[in-house]
Each structure stands twice: as C-alpha cells, then as structure tokens.
Amino acid sequence: MKRVLGVDPGMAGAIALVSEDGRxxxxxxxxESVDGRLIAGExxxxxxxxxxxxxxxxxxHSMPGQGVSxxxxxxxxxxxxxxxxxxxxxxSELIAPHTWKQKVGVSKEKASxxxxxxxxxxxxxxxxxxVKDDGRAEAALIxxxxxxxxxx
Numbered sequence: 001m002k003r004v005l006g007v008d009p010g011m012a013g014a015i016a017l018v019s020e021d022g023r024x025x026x027x028x029x030x031x032e033s034v035d036g037r038l039i040a041g042e043x044x045x046x047x048x049x050x051x052x053x054x055x056x057x058x059x060x061h062s063m064p065g066q067g068v069s070x071x072x073x074x075x076x077x078x079x080x081x082x083x084x085x086x087x088x089x090x091x092s093e094l095i096a097p098h099t100w101k102q103k104v105g106v107s108k109e110k111a112s113x114x115x116x117x118x119x120x121x122x123x124x125x126x127x128x129x130x131v132k133d134d135g136r137a138e139a140a141l142i143x144x145x146x147x148x149x150x151x152x
Contacts, residue, residue, distance in 0.1 A: 001019055001020045001021070002019075002020035002053040002054070003017055003018070003019065003020070003026060003050065003051065003052045003053050004017070004018045004019075004020060004052060004053065004054055004055075004056060004143040004146060004147060005017055005018075005047065005050065005052035005054065005055040005056065005085075005090070005143065006018060006056050006138075006139040006140055006141065006142035006143030006144070006146070007055060007056065007057040007058060007081055007085075007139055007142065008058055008135045008136075008138040008139040008142060009031075009057060009058055009060060009074075009077055009078040009081050010031075010060070010074050010077050010078070010135070011031070011033045011036065011038070011073055011074065011077050012030075012031075012132070012135055013030075013031045013077065013081075013135045013139070014028060014029060014030045014031055014135035014136045014138070014139040015028070015029050015031065015043075015046070015047065015081075015139050016028045016029075016136060016139035016140035016142075016143060017050045017052060017143075018140055018143035018144060018147070020053075020147065021147070022120075022143070022144045022147045022148070024121075025117075025120075025121040025124050025127075025140055026050070027046075027050060028127055028136045028139065028140065029043075029046045030135060030136065031043060031077070031081075031135070033077070036073045036076075037073075037076065037080075038076075038077050038080045038081070040080055040084060043080075043081070043084055044084050044087075044088070047084060047085065047088060047090070048088055052090055053090075053091075054090065054091050054092065054093065054146075055085040055090045055091070055092040055093075056092070056093050056094075056095055056142050056143055056145075056146040057078075057081060057082060057085070057092055057093070057094050057095070057142075058094070058095060058096075058097055058100065058138070058142055059094030059095060059096050059097075060074070060078060060097065093146065095142060095145060095146055095149070099145070099149075100141065100142050100145035100146070101113075101141075101145075103145035103148050103149055104116060104141050104144055104145045104148065106141065110131070110134035110137075110138075111131075111134075113134055113137040113138045113141055114128040114129075114131075114133060114134055114137045115128075116137070116141060117136070117137035117140050117141060118137075120140075120144070121140070
C-alpha cells in the first residue's frame, strides 16, 4: 500500500504520513526551527525513514497584512520542504488551502481541522488535543484530501 506524506509548511507546520486509503495515520512530526529557520537535517531524516510514495504540500502564498519578515520566513520554510522532498526523489504535488479544506469539509478555523483529525483517527486523538497541534491535523488532512481528490 502506498504511503502519502501530507505537508503543512511553515515555521509551526508539520508533516504526516497516511496510508493510501486514508484510514491509517502512520506518523506525525512537528517541524522544528531555530532562529527562523527549519531544522532541515531532522526533517530529511524523518521523511527518508518514512519512505513516502508521494508528498502533498499545501500550496500556500503570502497573506494580506503579513509582514515582510514573516512572509520571507514562511517562504523559506516552504522552499526547504519542497527542496528536501525533491532531493529525496519523492514525487510531489501542491494542493491549495481552499481545495483541501473543501474536499475534507473543514472551515478556516484550525479547531475544525483538529476535531476532524481526532474523529478520523480516534486511537490517536491525543495528537490533536492542543491548539498548537493544528499543523499535525492539517498535514494529515492534506494527505486525506489528496487521496479523496484522486478517488473522485
């Protein structure tokens, strides 16, 4: 069975590994940063250990009202993830935020992503209990949305 890597990029983002049918959450990893830069070495090791068949990265853009420094850090994190996936030879696709959220039926509110992830994987619901666990939930749901999009 194929393994799908969902990526919620950004400084407080996360990655999640989901089975091809979306029923099994095989792993989550919070991306860590120091001084505004992702710790790329650890991320490489995790992704390489997980051996995903495809990576689905949230195709993000700058937001109105975001400062230049924040936008630059966010773009750097996105590029780091995209580069790691490419360097490891993992095929990747981008999925727009509104597309994946609509596909799985969540709102812009981060709590709705955490609640859905807890319902989909009740045995691992503790992974999504804290407010700051929204990156984990969104990474997993990005993978699920891509799976659902391919099935339709």
